[in-house]
Amino acid sequence: MEPEPDAVLKEGETLGDWTIREKLGQGSYGAVYTVVNKKGELYAMKTESVKSYNKVLKAEYYVLSELKRVKAQHFCAIIDSGLIGETKYLVMTLVGLTLTELRKYNPAAKVHKFSLGCALSVGIKCLEAIQEIHSVGYLHRDIKPSNYAIGRIEVRQIYLLDFGMCRKYKDNSSNIRNPRSFAAFRGTVRYAPLSCHVAREQCRKDDLESWLYQQVELTTGRLPWKNMKDRDDVGKCKKLCRQKEYVKELLGGCPREYLAILRLIDSLRYYSDPDYARICDYLREAIRNNNVSEYPYDWEMLNEKTAAE
Template sequence: MSAITPGFFTSLLSIAPQFTGIISSCSMVFGTLGNIAAPNLIGGFILKTGALEEWKLVFYVSAGICVFTGCVFMIFGSESPITTTLTVGDTLGKWLVKNKLGEGTYGAVYMVLKAEYYVLNELKRAKAQHFCDLIDHGLIDDIKFIVMTLVGSSLGDLRKHDPTAQYHKLSLGCALSVGIKCLQAIEEIHGVGFLHRDIKPGNFAIGRVNVRQIYLLDFGMCRRYLDSSLQIRNPRKSVRFRGTVRYAAISCHLYRELCRKDDLESWLYQQVELTNGRLPWKNMTDLDEVVKCKACCREFIKELLGGCPSEYLSVMKNIDALGYYTNPNYAQIVKYLRLAIRRNNVNEYPYDWECKGENTPKNNTAKDKVK
């Protein structure tokens, strides 16, 4: 624990001279906090509300979050050199580090963007097909906003609550077709240099008008896996748990740096659940028990893939063989799913939520199942 003193504001002057007036005016106020203990890592944002003179310093004793984009994040200690650093692509809550503006002995200043906006903007530039359109963004009366496509129900809700979704699963043709589109969405976000890190049915939704369209949502846990030279970033030695326990990859449980493989592993668990309505660890809450179950399913295959097309085993082996730096063969996985559609003689369309009563698809199980 360390105390905040007026001296640390002086140290910030060497980092960002353009904020001299703001920092100086704040030093007297925060000088009164000199006897208050605070963590070494303290968050603050400078919000632009108009001209440069109107930028406001918003101070939080623990890393704070403000609204939207175009902000500056500062980390600092007391009068001791800081040991915590950030790199481009790191996320702090919903904020994505865009670049470093300056650094001194006692602090650093970073430009940050709201991850939701930044990732969507990159996907828009890449003309990705499975994401909400970024329609508008701006500033009105000091309120910053983004406008994006309104979507329909999530796959999680459709699986559990749609009256045509028998036993909390989709018909086989629907599950396979939707799985392909979800995989394509993951490939698109990987293509612009990001990992999603929270792949699950609740983060995929259908369109409100085109109910066959699949959207990938929620980029709050995204992280860039490519550096500024478009090379894969080296893994950190240890990271925090990221994602949702039920769908998290084994590497996540082991606190390892996540990679593209891990998004695909989460997709596989989602795909199994959409297909057969269950995951073996569904009712487990202890993280250690869950990861042991996920690992055991590699030996006792039927526990995980029972009731699924035999091609799912090939998909799992393909994903499990990937390494941290390996580029996934998304097309090969799609081929396996297309083969499952043909071998089981099922139709992709209409989707289950397009059907009513007697029109519900009858081909709800695989003929050639994992044994």
């Protein structure tokens, strides 16, 4: 689906104080650009037509504003926002490569995965980001490697992106909203939690489940259902991987602490308050037990190797 024409800009065009440098991507909501200000500083700009049915930009603005209020560490800063003509825009931090891109960063690698120390350290930061968004009353509902990115300059910084699927799980009195009897599928099939496959309302546990699938993929380079096309088949495979005789299909090649994390996440219910610290402790235990280092990250090593050549 093409974006509304009013929300598409060309290189060299200006919008307020911002000049368009390059289009980074587009969707049904509008587009994303690299923009530059009068000082020559680079940022990202998201645009959306006022005619757009899905008010993605509004959601993004509210979520990022709430995260700024609590001084969250893993999210882009809002630099500017406004409406010019028929185009709404939001200017924010320009990030670097996504975890999906970084996982495939070394073309010589036979398996696209991170080293264990890198995967565990990145996993902790990704989990911290989920805890931060939950702390302001929102579920992300589309946790996956392409929605995490490193900093453009600070290559050890991890950002959580894209709030188009977000939903408030708390009401204005900070009470957890009661679940709907039916909830349409939200998210990306490969990383979606079991709840999505049975049309159940998502909760904090479900973001953590998606995070664990991502974590397994970053660690081993694979997920058992990677090549399955049918959504129901993927759901059945995820469920089967919980059984004792099949759990190695999911967690084979992972530190043993991942099984403890899976059991912890699966024990949570709709109203449960997840023990994020315990999950982080498991990851730190895995770092110690496997005698691996968090730093430097894999992409730092590759950059050094390229520079040396």
